[in-house]
Structure formats: C-alpha cells, structure tokens
Amino acid sequence: MNKLNRTMSIITAVLSLTVISSLSLMSFFGKKVQWSFEENRQLAALPEPSFKEMYNGEWSEKNDRYVTDHFVGRSKWIYASNRMQEEMTESIVNGVYVSSERLLDTVIPEQDKKAFSDNISFVNSFSKEYKDTTTVYFAAIPSSTGIYGDILPSDFISRSDSQRINELYEQLSSKIRCIDAYNILKMMKDNYIFYRNDTKWTSYGAYCVYKTVIQKLGFQPTSYDKYSIEHVSDSFRGDLYNRTLSDKPKADILDIYYYPDGAEVISCERVLNDGSVSEGEIYDRSRLGSSDKYSMYLGEDVPVLKIKTSNQNEKKLLVIKDSYADCFIPFLIQHYSEIIVVSPDQLDRPLADIININDYGQTLFLFGINDLDEKISF
Amino acid sequence: MVYSSLMFIYGFLPVALLLYYLTPKRFREYVMLFESMAFCCFISLYFLLFIAAYSIVNYLFGQMIGKLKKNEKLAAIPLTIGIIFDLIMIFGFRTKYFVWLHDMLHAPEGFYPIGISFFTLSAIGTLIDTYKGRIKADMSFVRYSLYIMFFPRIIMGPLLRYGVFAKVLDSRRENLTNIGIGMSLFIKGLAKKVIAADNLYMLYSAVRSSDVSTISAANAWLGITAYLFCLYFNLSGFADMGTGIAYCFGLKLPQSFNYPLLSTRIKYFAARWQSQVIQWLRRYITKPLYSACTKKWIREIVFVGGWTLFGFWYTVSLNGVICGLIMGIALIIENYVLPEKVMKFTGIIYTFLVVILCTVFLSGDSLAFSVKYLLAMLGGNGMIADAKFFYLVKSYIVLILITMYASTSLFRNMMIRSGKAKIRSIIAVASPLIAVATLIICTALISYSGSSDMLLIYL
Numbered sequence: 015m016n017k018l019n020r021t022m023s024i025i026t027a028v029l030s031l032t033v034i035s036s037l038s039l040m041s042f043f044g045k046k047v048q049w050s051f052e053e054n055r056q057l058a059a060l061p062e063p064s065f066k067e068m069y070n071g072e073w074s075e076k077n078d079r080y081v082t083d084h085f086v087g088r089s090k091w092i093y094a095s096n097r098m099q100e101e102m103t104e105s106i107v108n109g110v111y112v113s114s115e116r117l118l119d120t121v122i123p124e125q126d127k128k129a130f131s132d133n134i135s136f137v138n139s140f141s142k143e144y145k146d147t148t149t150v151y152f153a154a155i156p157s158s159t160g161i162y163g164d165i166l167p168s169d170f171i172s173r174s175d176s177q178r179i180n181e182l183y184e185q186l187s188s189k190i191r192c193i194d195a196y197n198i199l200k201m202m203k204d205n206y207i208f209y210r211n212d213t214k215w216t217s218y219g220a221y222c223v224y225k226t227v228i229q230k231l232g233f234q235p236t237s238y239d240k241y242s243i244e245h246v247s248d249s250f251r252g253d254l255y256n257r258t259l260s261d262k263p264k265a266d267i268l269d270i271y272y273y274p275d276g277a278e279v280i281s282c283e284r285v286l287n288d289g290s291v292s293e294g295e296i297y298d299r300s301r302l303g304s305s306d307k308y309s310m311y312l313g314e315d316v317p318v319l320k321i322k323t324s325n326q327n328e329k330k331l332l333v334i335k336d337s338y339a340d341c342f343i344p345f346l347i348q349h350y351s352e353i354i355v356v357s358p359d360q361l362d363r364p365l366a367d368i369i370n371i372n373d374y375g376q377t378l379f380l381f382g383i384n385d386l387d388e389k390i391s392f
Numbered sequence: 393m394v395y396s397s398l399m400f401i402y403g404f405l406p407v408a409l410l411l412y413y414l415t416p417k418r419f420r421e422y423v424m425l426f427e428s429m430a431f432c433c434f435i436s437l438y439f440l441l442f443i444a445a446y447s448i449v450n451y452l453f454g455q456m457i458g459k460l461k462k463n464e465k466l467a468a469i470p471l472t473i474g475i476i477f478d479l480i481m482i483f484g485f486r487t488k489y490f491v492w493l494h495d496m497l498h499a500p501e502g503f504y505p506i507g508i509s510f511f512t513l514s515a516i517g518t519l520i521d522t523y524k525g526r527i528k529a530d531m532s533f534v535r536y537s538l539y540i541m542f543f544p545r546i547i548m549g550p551l552l553r554y555g556v557f558a559k560v561l562d563s564r565r566e567n568l569t570n571i572g573i574g575m576s577l578f579i580k581g582l583a584k585k586v587i588a589a590d591n592l593y594m595l596y597s598a599v600r601s602s603d604v605s606t607i608s609a610a611n612a613w614l615g616i617t618a619y620l621f622c623l624y625f626n627l628s629g630f631a632d633m634g635t636g637i638a639y640c641f642g643l644k645l646p647q648s649f650n651y652p653l654l655s656t657r658i659k660y661f662a663a664r665w666q667s668q669v670i671q672w673l674r675r676y677i678t679k680p681l682y683s684a685c686t687k688k689w690i691r692e693i694v695f696v697g698g699w700t701l702f703g704f705w706y707t708v709s710l711n712g713v714i715c716g717l718i719m720g721i722a723l724i725i726e727n728y729v730l731p732e733k734v735m736k737f738t739g740i741i742y743t744f745l746v747v748i749l750c751t752v753f754l755s756g757d758s759l760a761f762s763v764k765y766l767l768a769m770l771g772g773n774g775m776i777a778d779a780k781f782f783y784l785v786k787s788y789i790v791l792i793l794i795t796m797y798a799s800t801s802l803f804r805n806m807m808i809r810s811g812k813a814k815i816r817s818i819i820a821v822a823s824p825l826i827a828v829a830t831l832i833i834c835t836a837l838i839s840y841s842g843s844s845d846m847l848l849i850y851l
Contacts, residue, residue, distance in 0.1 A: 018820050023572030026824040030575040031406070033828055037835075038402035070500035071436030074393060081399045082842025091839035098837065103591050104598070104787040108840065167783050 040086040050089065051305040054256040057083040093259045100260075104167065107258040111166055116210040116263050117254035118159045118166060129387050131185070136391040137379060138187045145189060147372040148332070152186060152379045153193040153227060154179045155215065155338045158208040160383070161199050175383050176200075182386065191230055195223045210263040212252025212308065214382070217269040220342040231331075231376055233349045241271045246299065250307045268307060270297055276348030277325035285318040287362045294319060296344055311340035312355065318368055319355040323347055332374035334358060334390070339380040358390045393434045394547055395578075395633040396585045397843030398835070404431065405637070412641060413566070421561065424542070424641065425534055431543035438500055443511070446481065447537040450474060450515040454536070457522045467523055474519045482512040486708045486850070507546040509705060509851040513672055514540060518554040520676055527555050535561065544641070548627060548851055549634035550648045551668040553675075566642035574639025576827045579834070581632025584625040586834045586844050588795045592622035593846055595788050604764045608775035612768040613748075614784060620751045621795050624653055626848045627666065654800040656739035658726050658746055662719065669705065673698050696720035706754060706849055711762060715753040722746045 050057050061067070061076035068074075085091065096107040105112045109121035141150040159166070160175025176196050183192040199207055199219060207219030215223075225235040250266040284294040298313035312319060315337075330352045333339060336359065343355055354369055365371065381390065393400055408427045415423045432440040453474035460467040484490035485508050494503070518539075521527045531554070539557050542549075552560075599607065599615030607615070628649035635645045652664035662670065678698040682691055696717065703716020752769070756762030767773070785792070838844050 018817055020569050022820045022823055023569045023576070025572070026576050026827050027568050027572035027574075029824050029828050030579065030831060031409075031571070033831060034402060035406050038406055041402060065437075068433075068437045070438060070503075074434045074436065077434075078393065078397065078399045078842055081403055082839075085398055085402070085839060085842075088839060091836045095836040095839055098833065099591075102587075102788075102791045103594055104784075167780075167787075 037086060041081070041084060044084070044086050046084050049305070050083075052089040052092075052256065052259055054253070054305040089259060096258055096260060107260065110254050110258045110260075112258055112260045112262055113165065114262050115165065116158065116162065116208075117258060117260060118162060119157060119213055119254060120159065120166060129389055130182075133386050133390050134182065134185045137190065140377075141187055141190050144371055144377070148374055148377045150190045150377045150379065151193060151227070151230060152183070152190050153195050153223065154182055154381055154383045154386070155223070156196050156199060157213040157382055157384055158215075159213070160196065161203050161208060178383050182383070193223070193227055193230060195226075198222055198226055206267075209250070209252050209266040211250070211255040211266055213254060213384075214252065214308070214338055215341070216266070217271055217341045217344075221271065221345060224342060224345040227378070228346070228349060231349070231378070236273055236276065236345075236348070240275065241273055244270045244272065246270055246297075246310065247302050247307055252308060268302075268310060271344060273348055277323040277351075279321060279323055279347060281320070281322045283320040284313070284316040285320060285368060287317050287360075289368070296321070296347070308337070308340065312343060315357050315360050317357060317361040318365075321347060321353045321355065323351055323353075325349070325351045327351055329376075330354075330374045332356065332369075332371065332377040333380060334377065335380045336382055336385045336390075338382045338385075342380060359388070393431065394843055394845045394847075395630065395637070396582055396834075396838060397845070398838060399434075399843065401582075401835070404434065409571075409640060417566075420564075420566075421534060421538065425538045428538060428541040428543040428546070431546070432541060435506065436500070436503075438503060439505060442497070442499075442505055443541055444537070446511070446515070447540040449477065450519070450540070451533055451536050453477070453519060454522045454531070457519065458528075461523075461525065471519055471523045475516055478512045478516050478519075482508055483708070504850060507548065507851070510549065510551050511540050511546070513551055513669070514554070517672060517676055521554065527558075531558070542638075544634040544637035544643075545645065547634070548630040548847075549638075550631055550645050551672055552646060553672075556646070560643050560645060563644070564642045565644075570642055570644075571640045572824075574636045574641075576636070576823065577639055578633050578636030579827050579831050581629045581634075581636055582834045583830050584629030584632060584798075586837045588791075588798065589622050589625040589629055589848070590837070590844050590846060591788075591791050592618045592625065592795060593848065595784060595791070596622055598784055602780070604761060604768060606773060607765075607768045608773060608778040608781055609769060609771040610777035610781045611784070612765060614781060616748055616751055616755065616765070616769065618792075619755045620748060621653070621799060623751070623754070623848055624649070624799060625795065626846075651799065651801040653744075653747075654740060654802075655743050656734070656736050657730070658719075658722050658743050661743050661747060662723060670702060673702055677701065692724055696724065699723070703750075703754070706851070710759055711753045711756050714759070714762075715750045718746070718750050718753065 048057060048059075049055075058076065058079040060080050061073055063073060067076070082088075096112075099107050100112055106120060109119065111118040111120050137150070137152065144150075156175035156179065163174075179196050186192060199215070199222065202219070202222050205218060205222075206216055207222060208215050221238070228235045245267050247268040248265060250268045251261075252266065255261075279296055282294045282296060284292045286292075294313050294316070296312060298310055301307065301310040301313060309315070321343075325348065327350070329350045331346065331350045332354050333343065333346075334356045335343075336357065339355070343353065346353060354374065356365060371377075393404065395401075408430075411427065412420060412423050429440055429444070432443055453470050456470040457467050457474075460470065480490075480493070484493035485503075485505055518527070518536075535558060536554070538561075539554055542557075545552075595618040596615050599611050599618070602611075631648040635647065638645045646668065648666050648668050650664040650667070652661045655661035655664060678694050681694045685691055685694065697720070699720030700713050700716040703712040703714070703719065706712045706715070749766075752766050753759075753762045756765060
C-alpha cells in the first residue's frame with residue numbers, strides 16, 4: 015500500500031468515525047419527543063428491562079424500535095430516503111404509490127375474513143335485536159384507491175373496493191338498507207371528492223353521498239348553493255403523507271360547509287368511557303394546529319358524541335361510524351333534533367350502558383370498507 | 393440485531409470500538425469475547441445461553457479427543473458423538489422436523505440461532521482437525537469461544553478454520569489505517585445490503601407477486617436475475633460488513649466472494665462464490681473420500697456429491713440438492729467438453745445460464761414451483777413480454793444498471809487497477825468522501841424501519 019492510500023485510509027477512519035459518533039451522541043443526548051408531528055404517531059418509549067423479554071429477545075426488539083424512533087433528525091432521514099426510493103425503484107414508498115397527482119395506498123389489507131364476517135353478523139344481529147324500534151342503514155365508503163386505482167401501475171389493480179362493498183352488502187340482512195356510495199363517488203371522480211394526501215373523502219365527497227343518504231332517511235337534501243363554504247386550511251396532509259412524507263402532490267384543503275338557514279347546534283357533549291361528559295364542538299379549530307388536522311371535524315375521537323340541535327321534529331339518529339363519518343355528520347345535523355355519534359374503536363363497554371338504543375328511530379352505520387377488517391362490535 | 397441497523401452502526405459499534413481501544417493490549421481478546429457475548433445478548437438472552445452452552449459442549453469434546461489421542465480408536469468416540477451433536481443442532485434448528493428439540497431446550501417461540509450454519513461447520517471442522525492432530529488440543533477456552541461467537545462473523549460472516557482464526561488473532565494489528573480500511577469495507581457491505589439487495593428483493597417480489605402460471609417469459613428472467621443478484625449482494629454484503637468490522641479491530645479475515653457473477657467459466661464462478669464454505673467441504677468431506685477411492689468415475693461422483701451438499705447447506709431441502717447437483721454436473725461436463733480456449737463472451741453467457749438454472753431451484757419454495765418457473769422462463773405461459781415487464785424495467789432501470797456494474801470486476805478494476813497513476817490518485821483522494829456519503833445514504837435508507845434485516849436465506 016502506498017503512502018497516499020494509507021493517508022486516505024486514515025482520513026476515511028477519522029471522517030467516518032466522526033460522522034458515526036456525532037450522530038450517535040446527538041441521538042443519545044438529544045431532546046426526546048414523545049410524538050412525531052410528521053408521522054402523526056406516538057413514538058416508542060424506552061423499554062423497561064425485564065428478564066422474560068430479555069430472554070426471548072423482545073426487549074432488544076423494543077430497544078431497536080426506541081433507537082430508531084429517536085434517531086436524530088428522523089423525519090429528515092425518512093424524507094431523503096423516500097425520495098431516493100422513488101428514483102431507484104417503483105414510485106412506491108412504504109406501500110403508498112407516489113405521483114404528482116396524488117398519493118394512493120397500495121397495501122392490500124390483510125383480508126381478515128373472520129373479523130369481516132364477525133362484523134357482518136354483528137350488524138345483522140343488531141338490526142334483528144332492535145327491529146321494532148330502529149331502522150338500520152349501512153353506507154360503506156371506498157378509499158381513494160378504490161376510486162382512483164386506475165392510475166396505479168398494472169399489477170396493483172387486484173385490489174377492488176367495489177367488489178368488497180358488494181360482498182358486504184350481499185351478506186347483510188335484507189332488512190338493512192344499503193347505500194351505494196361507491197357508484198356515486200365513482201361518477202363524481204373528476205371533482206375534488208378525495209384528499210390527495212389521505213385515504214379519506216373530502217367534505218364535497220361526503221356531500222355527494224349525503225344527498226342520497228338523506229333521501230333514504232326521509233328528508234330533502236339541502237342544495238349545494240345554499241351553503242356558504244369556508245376554506246379553513248389549505249395545508250392539510252393526511253395519513254398517506256404520514257407514511258411517505260412526500261410533498262409531491264399539493265397539500266389539501268379542509269372545508270367547512272355552513273347552512274345559515276338550518277337548525278343550530280344547541281349542545282355537543284363528549285362522553286368518555288368512564289361516563290364523564292365534557293363540552294365538544296362540531297368544528298374544533300384548535301385541532302388545525304395539531305399533527306392531525308382532519309380531527310378538526312368533530313374534534314378528537316371520543317367513544318360517544320351527543321349532538322342536540324334547535325330542530326323541533328323530535329327525530330333522533332344513531333350513527334355508528336369510523337373516521338370517514340367525521341366530515342359527513344355536519345351535513346346531517348340540521349335534519350335531526352338529536353344525533354348520537356358512536357366510535358366503536360374507542361368504546362370499551364356495551365353501548366346500551368351509555369344510551370338507550372330504542373330511543374333512536376334510525377341507525378346509520380358508516381364505515382370505510384377497509385376499516386371493516388377490524389372489529390367494530392361493542 | 394444485524395449489522396445493517398441503526399442500533400448497531402450508531403450504538404453498538406462505536407461503543408465496542410471505544411471500549412476495545414481503551415483496554416490495554418493484552419486484555420483485548422477478553423474484551424472481544426465480552427463484546428461478542430453482548431452482541432449475542434442483544435439478539436436475545438436465550439441466544440447467548442444457547443451459543444455459550446454450544447461452545448462449552450464442543451470445547452469439551454475437543455478436549456476429550458485431545459486426551460484420548462494416543463489411542464486413535466478411542467478418540468474416534470468423542471469425535472463421532474461431537475459431530476452427531478452438531479449435526480442434530482443444525483438440522484434441529486434449520487428444519488421443522490425437530491420440534492421436540494425446541495421443546496427440550498425450552499427455546500422461545502420462533503427462535504432461530506442466527507449463523508448456525510456457519511458455526512456448526514466451524515465446530516465440526518475443529519473437532520476433525522483436533523482428531524487429526526492438525527491443531528493442538530490444548531487451545532484456550534477464551535479463544536475457542538471467541539472463535540464460535542466472534543460477532544463480526546456470526547451473521548453469515550466468513551467461515552474459517554480455527555487454525556486460521558488463531559493465526560489471525562496472533563497477527564492482530566490495531567492502527568488507524570486498518571480502521572480506515574475496515575470502515576470502507578463495512579460501508580461497502582452496508583451499501584451492498586441496503587442499496588442493492590433490499591431493492592432488488594423488491595423487484596423480485598414484484599415479479600413473484602403474480603401467479604407463476606401467468607408470468608411472461610421476460611418477466612421470469614427479470615425476476616430470477618434479480619434474485620441471483622440479490623442473493624449475491626446479500627451474502628457478500630454481510631461478509632463484507634463482517635470482515636470490515638474485524639478489520640477495525642485489527643483482524644484480517646479472508647474474503648468469501650471475488651466478483652463471481654461475471655466469470656468466463658463455471659469453474660471460475662465456483663472458485664469465487666462463497667469460497668470458504670466450498671473449501672470447508674473439500675477439506676473435510678470430498679478430499680478424504682478422494683484418497684479412499686482410486687477410480688476416476690467414483691471420484692467424480694464424490695465431486696458431484698460435494699456440490700450437492702453445498703446446495704443442500706443453503707436450503708436444507710430438495711431444491712437445494714438439485715441446485716448443487718446441477719452445479720456439480722455442469723462442472724464435470726465443462727471439464728470434459730470445453731476446449732482449453734473459449735471466447736470470453738461465450739464463456740460468460742453459458743456460465744451465467746448455468747448459474748441462473750441453479751438459482752431457479754435455489755429460489756423456489758418447492759420442486760413443482762421451480763419447474764413451473766422454468767417453463768415460464770421458456771415462454772411456456774404463452775407470453776414473451778407484458779406490460780408489467782416494461783413497467784418494472786422502467787421503474788428499476790437505474791438500480792439494475794448500477795447493480796450489474798457493481799457486481800462485476802470492472803468496477804473494482806476501475807477503482808484500484810486503473811493504469812493511469814493520476815486516476816488512481818483521484819480515486820484515492822475521493823474515497824473518504826465517497827465512503828461517508830455512502831454511509832449517509834445507507835443511514836437514510838434504513839431510517840424508516842431502523843434496520844434492514846431481510847436475509848433471503850437463513851443460514
């Protein structure tokens with residue numbers, strides 16, 4: 015080895031060890047945050063050493079997770095990595111297809127047949143149990159991939175939301191009235207009905223489905239020109255952004271639809287699992303500063319939300335829903351004197367302990383079709 | 393914990409180096425053993441206990457052989473029991489037929505002793521060497537357990553004999569130059585794993601995501617080529633990372649891969665692909681058998697048998713056996729048929745075809761699958777190329793070109809054998825920057841999940 019190479023080896027040693035040690039010192043002594051704003055998730059905590067977990071290796075896995083989550087400048091590294099990934103391989107990052115038009119989820123959900131069929135039998139038995147007092151409606155909403163899947167490369171079309179919705183509706187009992195949201199949305203696909211950076215629909219997408227739903231529920235829909243629309247945010251980036259940190263598509267707009275002539279909200283109560291009640295809001299603008307701007311609609315998730323309006327028609331609606339319904343509920347408010355919104359994933363006790371289901375003449379199940387792979391029963 | 397993880401690069405490695413260099417020279421072997429045990433403990437405490445017990449048992453067998461050496465027949469008893477013990481271990485953990493062994497050892501669920509294919513071969517080799525008197529039986533226990541557990545080689549690191557390892561330990565030279573060489577080697581291995589192997593694996597799984605009876609011919613070729621390159625970059629990447637770390641500790645381990653993919657003869661490919669394992673098989677299995685048989689055709693059967701074992705070692709299944717069988721037979725045929733001089737280009741093509749054929753069997757989950765895949769490659773599904781093929785080529789073209797280039801010796805020649813002194817010095821001057829830039833790129837690529845632990849084949 016000649017002298018030049020030897021010198022260069024020494025420089026390599028010094029340089030690389032400097033980089034390694036400074037990054038590790040910065041990670042070790044750097045300020046630890048609990049919450050990742052960019053990824054919108056809780057970061058891993060330092061695991062407690064326990065003999066059992068050390069014995070079977072779980073402890074070191076948790077340690078790995080902790081080091082990874084708190085590595086210095088994590089979101090910048092991920093951003094750089096994802097941009098490189100797009101160049102080197104397919105434009106797919108962590109299962110999300112990245113294009114300048116929009117982000118699309120390509121992960122075919124673990125088709126958990128059991129959870130799916132459990133959910134169906136739960137809805138069927140619910141409708142049977144309360145068949146004398148309440149009419150059950152079901153709206154299954156496709157994700158953005160279900161509507162815009164045709165822009166994906168050819169080998170990803172195997173995932174079909176419409177097929178799954180049909181499969182679901184076929185298995186629901188004939189007493190349940192099903193709402194064909196898929197075809198309504200598919201027809202409107204040239205409009206801004208889905209967020210570019212999220213799997214969910216926009217307020218306008220929700221409005222298009224609302225027009226059909228509310229007719230089935232027995233009301234006249236409010237026409238579009240009666241609303242005054244406020245753009246409350248033009249920098250919303252949703253769950254698909256959290257997974258890719260890709261800023262290729264434009265940020266999204268969050269809208270609030272006001273109907274000045276309609277009924278007003280008198281009270282909005284957030285009921286927690288322990289029965290405690292606090293004041294909530296239909297539009298919680300403080301959430302616009304958080305990492306999950308979408309939660310501006312109906313505020314942070316709670317098990318039960320009780321909305322009372324100035325409408326005197328004594329009609330009551332029970333909505334059992336996931337996050338797709340959050341921007342949908344505001345359209346329903348003016349038609350009812352009371353709406354109860356239930357998030358089964360937050361609820362840890364039977365719903366009958368909190369409210370009397372027989373009081374509600376109509377029940378609407380509103381779920382994203384891909385969320386039905388998780389248990390929705392209560 | 394694997395080498396290609398943030399925990400290792402930014403946690404374990406700097407601490408291990410610091411501890412090592414702060415210790416006075418004569419205690420450094422103990423520090424290495426301690427660090428290796430810590431590494432095993434970071435995989436799981438059970439793994440540490442397992443490998444410690446494993447070293448002790450094998451060490452004791454070795455001692456027994458040494459004591460009984462005067463009487464060869466008596467010494468053969470611990471040798472046989474030791475080899476059977478090691479074989480039970482390797483089969484017990486690499487196949488699913490030994491559930492009772494897992495239960496008996498109270499192994500946690502899903503426990504896989506990483507690197508078992510390497511350290512069992514090491515242990516068996518040492519037992520045989522002790523029996524034959526090639527190494528002294530009164531070896532130090534610290535060195536022996538370090539030999540089994542040495543953390544830079546435990547994950548697919550180079551396989552080497554105890555005698556070689558002891559020599560490496562004796563000629564230990566710690567200095568900044570060696571750390572520099574080691575770090576560049578480590579980063580090179582890291583890049584092979586994180587940049588090349590992981591992304592090639594994505595390409596391979598994209599091809600495999602369609603049913604085998606619908607894959608077009610072009611796609612099948614693309615997929616299997618991706619698999620071959622992925623396998624190469626994966627194995628050689630881990631080997632490079634291991635040798636690189638060992639270099640940082642002043643130890644010079646031998647190389648396992650020598651740019652095999654662009655060989656002009658199968659013979660050359662065979663000599664350059666994972667050469668330590670092949671040497672092991674030759675030293676302990678085929679060579680002793682050669683001396684026993686005099687007829688040429690029997691020797692050739694033994695030769696093919698050795699390769700079959702090599703294939704079997706990779707997968708512990710029928711597919712691996714067939715892969716090894718093809719390789720062995722091809723080598724024999726080449727030996728008979730091929731004239732002394734053959735055009736380089738033709739040589740490269742036919743070698744590559746044979747290797748691809750082996751890979752088809754190596755990669756398949758079952759024999760039936762591999763045969764179907766082979767049919768697909770020949771156009772048996774009635775399609776030469778489809779839209780998916782063009783899409784994949786378009787998406788992966790940068791990666792494909794880079795990896796193809798990097799896998800050949802052209803790359804190395806450009807780096808170090810350039811005829812012009814000026815180019816050589818430019819590359820030398822740029823190398824520290826290239827190394828650091830590569831390290832940063834690799835860090836970014838593993839930042840999301842924290843490690844890149846896709847192993848392709850569990851060895």
